[in-house]
Amino acid sequence: MVGTALLVSVALSASGTRAAAGTGLPTFPCALAGVAEPARCGALEVPENLRRPNGRRLPIHVAVIPATSGKALADPIVLLMGGPGEDAISSAADYAAQFAQLRKDRDILLVDQRGTGKSAALHCELFSPESAADNLRSVFPPATVDKCKHRLEATADLTQYGYRYFANDLEQVRRALGYGPLNLFAGSYGTRAAQVYLRDYPRSVRTVYLGSVVPIDVETPLIFARTAQDASERMIHACEFDLLCHQAFPNLREEFRQVFERLATGNVRVGLPGYHDLVALDRGRVAEWVRSKLYRPSSAVTLPWFVHHAFQDDWTPIANDILAGAREADNDLSWGLLFSITCNEDVAFIPDQDVVPKSQGTFLGDYRVRQQQAACRHWPGYTLPQDYRKPIRSDIPTLFVTGDLDGGTPLWFTDRSAKGFSNHAIVVAHGQGHTEWNDCVADLYQQLVRTASVLGLDEKSCPAAPWPKFKI
Numbered sequence: 001m002v003g004t005a006l007l008v009s010v011a012l013s014a015s016g017t018r019a020a021a022g023t024g025l026p027t028f029p030c031a032l033a034g035v036a037e038p039a040r041c042g043a044l045e046v047p048e049n050l051r052r053p054n055g056r057r058l059p060i061h062v063a064v065i066p067a068t069s070g071k072a073l074a075d076p077i078v079l080l081m082g083g084p085g086e087d088a089i090s091s092a093a094d095y096a097a098q099f100a101q102l103r104k105d106r107d108i109l110l111v112d113q114r115g116t117g118k119s120a121a122l123h124c125e126l127f128s129p130e131s132a133a134d135n136l137r138s139v140f141p142p143a144t145v146d147k148c149k150h151r152l153e154a155t156a157d158l159t160q161y162g163y164r165y166f167a168n169d170l171e172q173v174r175r176a177l178g179y180g181p182l183n184l185f186a187g188s189y190g191t192r193a194a195q196v197y198l199r200d201y202p203r204s205v206r207t208v209y210l211g212s213v214v215p216i217d218v219e220t221p222l223i224f225a226r227t228a229q230d231a232s233e234r235m236i237h238a239c240e241f242d243l244l245c246h247q248a249f250p251n252l253r254e255e256f257r258q259v260f261e262r263l264a265t266g267n268v269r270v271g272l273p274g275y276h277d278l279v280a281l282d283r284g285r286v287a288e289w290v291r292s293k294l295y296r297p298s299s300a301v302t303l304p305w306f307v308h309h310a311f312q313d314d315w316t317p318i319a320n321d322i323l324a325g326a327r328e329a330d331n332d333l334s335w336g337l338l339f340s341i342t343c344n345e346d347v348a349f350i351p352d353q354d355v356v357p358k359s360q361g362t363f364l365g366d367y368r369v370r371q372q373q374a375a376c377r378h379w380p381g382y383t384l385p386q387d388y389r390k391p392i393r394s395d396i397p398t399l400f401v402t403g404d405l406d407g408g409t410p411l412w413f414t415d416r417s418a419k420g421f422s423n424h425a426i427v428v429a430h431g432q433g434h435t436e437w438n439d440c441v442a443d444l445y446q447q448l449v450r451t452a453s454v455l456g457l458d459e460k461s462c463p464a465a466p467w468p469k470f471k472i
Contacts, residue, residue: 025062025176032063034093040064043118044173048160056157060169061118063089064177065096065108074180075206076107077449078170080197082188082435084341085333087117098437102449106183111173113193115161115337122156122336124148127326132272133279135326136319139288139368140375145339149379152336159382161340167197174204181206183449187435188212188409192345195392195417207448208398212409212435215417217389219350220342221368223410224291225359231294231407232256232363238297238467239304245470249304255311260287260363270319281315284367289322291364294407296433298468305471343376345384393420397454400424401441403432425457431465438465 030041043059066072079088079095088110095108112119126144127135134141152158174182183206186194191213198205214220236253239245249255262268263286269278293299309317350369359366398421402414411428418424429441440462447457 024178025173027062027064030063032065032089032092032096035065035096037065037068037096039092040066044169044176046114046169046172048114048120048157050160050165050168056155058114058120059118060114060173061089061112062173062177063092063110065092065103065110067103067105067107069104071105072107073105074178075183076109076179077102077183077185078109078111080184080186080190080193081113081116082186082190083116083333083338084113084189084192085116085122085335085338086190087112087119087121087334089117098442101442101446106449109173109177109179109182111170113166113337114169115340116334120156122152122158122161122334122340123330124152124335125330126335127323127330129274132323133275135323136270136272136279136285137282139285139371142374145335145375146378148335149339153380156336158336158340158380159344161337162344162382162384163193163196163341164200164385164388166193167200170197171201171204183207183209185209185445186211189214191417192216192341198394198396199392202394202396205396207452208394208396209401209445209448210398210414210417211401211437212406213400213402213413213417214409215391215413217391218413218416220346221372222350222354222358224368225362225364225366227410228287228291228294228364228407229362230410231300231405232290234405235294235300235303239470242467242470244472245304248470248472249308252304252307256307256363259307259310268315270315272319272323281319284365284371285322286318287364288368288371289318289325291368291407292325296403296407296436297405297431297465298433300405300407300433301468301470339375339379342372343379344382345388347372347376348381349389391417391420393422395422397448397452398424399445399448399454399457400426401429401444402426403429403434403436405432406434408434423454425454427457427459427462429459429462429465431467438462 025042025044027040027042030039032039041063043061045057045059047053048056048058077099081088089112092110099108115122126141181204184194191210194208195216239252260283263283268281270281271278293303306318355366355369400414400418402411404411414426418426427444444457
């Protein structure tokens with residue numbers, strides 16, 4: 001926590017959040033990993049509970065990558081990260097490179113959302129080598145989630161980490177740094193944060209980029225099973241029409257079916273380091289792992305190889321990759337924030353009678369929904385404003401970009417969200433997956449930011465990306 005952090009008081013209204021104007025946010029020179037130019041860093045202290053200004057305070061850490069010209073316009077680019085649970089500051093190098101052209105006259109503002117990164121992160125470890133067998137059964141091991149909740153509750157009020165509180169924090173940061181309206185750049189679940197901020201502070205937004213948008217009125221993970229099923233069909237179809245993939249795996253569709261049929265018996269066992277006996281590999285856990293691989297073509301092209309090895313009763317590659325992913329997720333996400341937001345802003349709104357019908361006939365089934373419901377069962381709850389989940393209506397220039405091979409957020413998400421945006425353009429990135437980026441989209445985004453207009457943004461000029469080579 002930065003010693004020179006500014007203390008700002010705020011109040012919460014019944015309809016949302018309102019910020020008091022700040023008087024400045026002291027920053028100091030800092031070096032960000034992978035960024036050649038010196039940056040400015042600082043922290044803004046805010047009440048954890050906006051109704052208890054004298055209670056626990058949170059440091060909202062920020063990093064500013066200054067415009068390379070030395071003369072920044074008043075409208076920085078602000079990154080809103082996904083997950084939920086990803087922090088922004090650790091991704092500085094990626095976005096400094098991605099926005100190299102726009103950085104000539106604009107700052108990049110990185111704000112670690114409350115509960116992530118340096119901003120009082122709600123970290124949990126859901127993976128442990130000593131209990132790795134649990135991660136082959138559950139994506140959210142119940143005992144570990146419960147332990148996480150109890151540990152975090154000792155210092156944090158887990159009901160105070162929803163998106164409307166982050167929107168309030170971001171508005172305070174904007175005012176304290178003296179910026180004008182922001183250029184919001186959001187991907188995946190970060191698009192939820194963008195929608196909330198846009199509704200609460202419309203005059204504080206200049207342009208919006210929504211990549212792989214998640215509608216505010218759709219209950220995730222209820223849609224995961226059908227979306228993943230469609231993505232698996234596209235992957236199998238692509239392999240069948242790829243000469244080398246089809247030669248290597250001529251019976252992929254049948255092998256895919258039989259692998260899950262064997263897993264359903266409960267008799268698949270694998271060896272793990274430190275375990276004397278073989279441990280069970282759960283069907284649903286493998287299905288959830290497959291779903292995650294289908295988010296982008298670059299990872300989907302590895303699935304035929306994994307499936308074929310499993311078909312030949314070599315399950316070790318899948319088990320090892322599941323555990324590697326669980327270990328990586330602990331490093332990449334603040335699980336406490338993910339649970340606080342998704343339990344209260346998604347899972348609580350899933351009609352139980354819809355779970356089975358919406359997952360029938362899919363390889364994932366109701367596994368992910370039931371896993372998340374179990375994780376949320378005892379997680380602290382908070383009440384949302386009555387109109388919180390109503391679709392956003394805005395006339396701010398907004399660019400929607402979604403890959404047509406996105407295995408996480410299907411194209412209909414964009415169509416659904418865009419209805420309320422009267423000043424928008426939609427670009428379908430053909431041949432690309434979840435939150436992917438290319439030179440063509442970069443050019444369109446530069447045009448959006450420089451002109452604050454969606455006129456002339458045309459996806460027809462973007463060539464389709466070919467499927468990457470399948471792992472053979």
